[in-house]
Amino acid sequence: MIEVTASLPRGPVFLAGEIIHCDIVFINGVKTEQVSKNEVDCLAWASVQVICQCTVSDSRVQLPRSQLLSAEDASTSGGETSFVPNKGERGLTVLTTKPKILFCDLKLQPGEMRHFVFEDTIPTDAPPSFRGQAVKYSYKIIIGTQRFEHPTKLLRIPFRVMVLYGLNDISVYNESGEFPPSNPFLKRKENSLLDVALQVLSTVTARKSPHSYNITNAKGKVARFLMFKQAYKLGEDIVGIFDFTDGTVPCVQYSVTLQSEEQIAEECRRKASQGVAVTSYVKHQEMCLHTLKSSINIPLPLTAAPGFITDIVCLRWRLHFEFVTSCEPIEGPMRPTNPDENVTWRGPPTVNVETMVWDLPIKVFPPNPLHASSVTLMRTSSSIRV
Template identity: 60%
Template sequence: MIEVTANLARGSTFLAGEILECYITLINTDREEKRNLAYNDCTLAWASAQIHCQCAVSDSRVVLPKSDILSTEDVTSTGDQTSFVPSKGERGLTVWSSKPKILFCDLRLGPGEQKTYLYKEGIPKDVPPSFKGQSVKYSYKLTIGTQKLECPARLLRVPFRVLVLYGLNDLNVYASGEEVTPSNPFLEQRPPENTLLEVALQVLSTVTAKRSPHCFNITNARGKVARLCMFKQAFKIGEDIVGTFDFSDASIPCVQFSATLQSEEQISEECRKKPGQLPITMSYCKHQDFCLHSRKTHFSLPIPLSASPGFISDIVTLKWKIHFEFITSQNAIPPHAAPSNPAECSTWRGPENLEVETMVWDLPIKVFPTNPLHASNVSLLKTSSMVEM
């Protein structure tokens, strides 16, 4: 019996543009004492590996445009049991696939013998990211196919996650032009060679850095409700969105507020099932607080590492926002009268009935990818898979 194991060399999350590496090990699990028996030698006819991206859509909301991409059912029906069809049995369409690479042909393994191969493949920068939405789903898998003599082909799949950071097509743009460190005239000066991951982390640090705070005056038809200050409006997944509220100069008393982190999944016009179809909103976390008689307060919203950053594809667009709700009083609320003697204490009792109104406001934000090594630490995807033949 042959045991085939595939193990990703560096976690289960990659940036588009990186090179995926996978170690594929084949072991003959028969006992060592039968090594001299010829029938215990297992021969594998071939083995190939390929990366493919599957797109599955909701038929009630999405109409895919006509294209030359074959569906999985069409591809499966044209192949027999001995051909290598990586998307066999998968749901949806194959929107991208790498060229299949042959790992070996005619491999013979004796009892207890093993062989390891290294598979390398680059992920293009313009592919859609991994995404699991209500209407559209993009998923990536590495498929290894192998076949024993006079047996049907077997497939081994290893799912992984792809994050896309736009603007990495030309790495020379991010290369430093002048040397700022002291140079030695007796040593040969070599330009620094930054990998794509190092450049991507530099770009992420630049676009998500804290700059001047952004302040917003929140008002309604009757006056000012609050003043919101945020340190930035661009974040990486895994970060905390922090903002502060100032009610000291408000003319309208705010009784309660809530802040909800939401994403909007909007289908492109040519792919919508119905005209005027509204986007799907998904909420992730919520901060709610009572703020009556408060001068200043804050909110904090963590962005899950499992969430998908904002992106645009031919079918769907994902955007992020913070949904605010303010409950304000329509009547003036008398403040708490403090006693003249500091040693005395007093109790303030609020009104039994309070006429309120609700005001909503959406603040768009930008959400970018993070370090794929950090995302791999919390990923539920397995980095290895095994099949027996």
């Protein structure tokens, strides 16, 4: 009996365009004292491939017929002894890398071990990993192997892919000369794609000039909202400040909810009038009557997907605000004449209020893949027996 073990040494999270490394070990687990020395175990072949499966909700998404036919052909081709990486997988295969053969006719003595390293580049135009309400993209490394005169066995290692657009042209993010020109007389060090990506992320998500928004309704000004930036990485905190000092409309309560919008492409919608699917993550709610200033601190979950767009779905992020305002002025507590004197204020038993909503779009980018790997629930190793 040969045991096949595969692991991802760097973790299960990668950026599109990176090289993924997978360690694969084949061990003949039979003890030497149980068999004769001349008896060996043999595998006919082993092959490795990366695939991305897309599953959709039939009630919301209608895929083009050409894609459905190609998916059916891929799932039904081959037999028990051929390498079909998407065999048993659900949905549409939207990406497959070229299969790489590890070996042919591998013979292992009892207790012997052979180690192989699989490396492949994740295409830069690959869709990101995503688990939405209507669409799901999932990645796996598929390892197939077979004994002589036995069916093929598959070992699957799931991993996560995030996309940072424009890595091939950094000038896309160079709005004000953040990337200075390099000295042509110095020996240039070739940076890896991850180094370039981290440089881009630190630049586009850095604090620049603050953004100020006046929140008003038909009766006047409610508050002023201040944000230090509009672009964030997953794992960062969204920090904002409400200033009610110059407000003419009393605000009794406000709430801020972090939400993502999942919008299906028009040609893939099951119904023409189909709306946007909204997912809420974190909510901050606070009473603010007679408050001069208030702040919010909303964390972006590392397990979520950054904003992206594919042929089927587009994901955007926003902050959803709800303000409960009073229709009439509300008298506050009187200031005591003596500084040492305490004053008790009792609010009115009933307040005539109205609610107003506001959506503020924000940009959400991928984090450092190493940071995302530390919180993911995906397993980094798996094994089977052949």
